[in-house]
Amino acid sequence: MFRRLGVSIYPDHSDFQEDVNYLEKCEKLGFERIFMSMLEVSEGKEVVFKKFHRIITEAKKRHFEVILDIAPAIFDQLDISYDDLSFFHELGADGLRLDLGFDGNKEALLSYNPFGLIIELNMSNDVAYLNNILTYEANKPFIYGCHNFYPQDGSALPLEFFNSCSNRFKKEGIRTAAFITSQSADYGPWDINDGLPTLEMHRYLPVDVQAKHLFATGLIDDVIIGNAYATDEELVALSQVNRYQVSFNISLVDSINEVEKRNVLDNQHVRRGDITSRMIRSTEVRKKYKETNTKHDHTQTFYRGDVVIGNELFGKYQNELQIVLEEHADERKNLVGKINPDELVLLDYIKPWSKFTFHDL
Structure with missing residues (x-):
């Protein structure tokens, strides 16, 4: 499976023009996907739509795949039904990352949504979650997996556990993603930000070393910088990483x-x-x-x-x-x-x- 680089955008915390400038740099360096958090939205449906549609439109102009991170509370807050994902389609998103899961049958049904939205699952639990969903005959080409990131120092995954979680997805041929952390970025979704890696051993390493390691495991297809904004030097270093063999x-x-x-x-x-x-x-x-x-x-x-x-x-x-x-x-x-x-x-x-x-x- 081909491998990609990505960055994260937090429209509820960031400046629109700074986001656009960041995406322009990343596009030129070959980045291809965006993780965009909706977990912090606190405004009404109309305001949220306008804010997210604006930046997603700019992202799509630059050919990024955009996955929105959502939780059940978002549906209640915005008065959206799981049975109608048109809101996210109209935003221009390519997919939804489910921060919290359901019963397996619900995820399988969501993967057949009429808009072709990707349903991305949380990978950071070593349980038979994916297998349960696939048992309900999910639309497998529209299922991705993505690990969590961990803002608190000491709280991210140990390598052995990460490997076990990731193997559950990889052996099923599911596209996988994990986060690395910039050593210079200022923010993420929460008020604690000791970096935003998936693996604890990565928290204080250079971004290119983190990416090399994730790709070397053979378990991760998409490597995403969890916090914003990475420096120009970090973006360039990451863009030069060989994604398919160790250099x-x-x-x-x-x-x-x-x-x-x-x-x-x-x-x-x-x-x-x-x-x-x-x-x-x-x-x-x-x-x-x-x-x-x-x-x-x-x-x-x-x-x-x-x-x-x-x-x-x-x-x-x-x-x-x-x-x-x-x-x-x-x-x-x-x-x-x-x-x-x-x-x-x-x-x-x-x-x-x-x-x-x-x-x-």
Whole structure:
């Protein structure tokens, strides 16, 4: 399934022109979807319609998919029936995210709405919620899944639980989404804003590292910045993330030679299929580079995340590239760089035959 980037808009808290400016930047950088919260609406139906229709119209001009986050209270407040979703269709929305669920049968019926509105389900519960809905013969192509975000420090999901929740949706072929958090954005839907990630381990990481991790899990199709507004630098960094394979940011050592530099940066690396626990081996490059690789930075201990290349002492393994997983020393290897410490978690996702690349910091 193709993968996308998204941002969040909060019309009840934001300035319209600032929202438009934000969407213009995001469109140019290849962002494709918008999460828009309606959970905080407090005005009458006519005022709410005008406010949301205005910004959704601008979003649709820029070809964004717009999903509105709603809860049962919204229907009561705006005097809308679940049996008639025309209000949201007239707003111009593409779909509705149900912050709270029903009995399964209701969600299945909603997925057959005559407007073709997507029904997005809350993924952050490790229960058979989706299976129950599908049992009622839901209109599966119109079902998405999206995790929650968590404004309070310490309250977001642990990785193991996240994996379990996400697998329930992924194995059914449902499009999935999760949130990352800007380190500079000022607000979200509530008055507490310690960031808005889905995973607690992401709360204080750079946005691009968060996105790399979510994509690397293979469980998430759409990565959305939960808070607003991300900086221009964050948006650019996120737009440059490879969504389909891990690309490590690496700091190269000063003594790296030109052949080693080309080896690291100019190749599609592939982990050998018959793996070892000590290192990730990219072996095809040693066939490509036949030049003698003289010794440098080869007498120290190598640590997890170090990138090494075989030197002239290594015989047939000269110019083989390896990423260290377990601490060891071997004078037949030159240290050529170190993976960004924030990205060491990504090493867990380099499986047998996984493809990966490097980007020089």
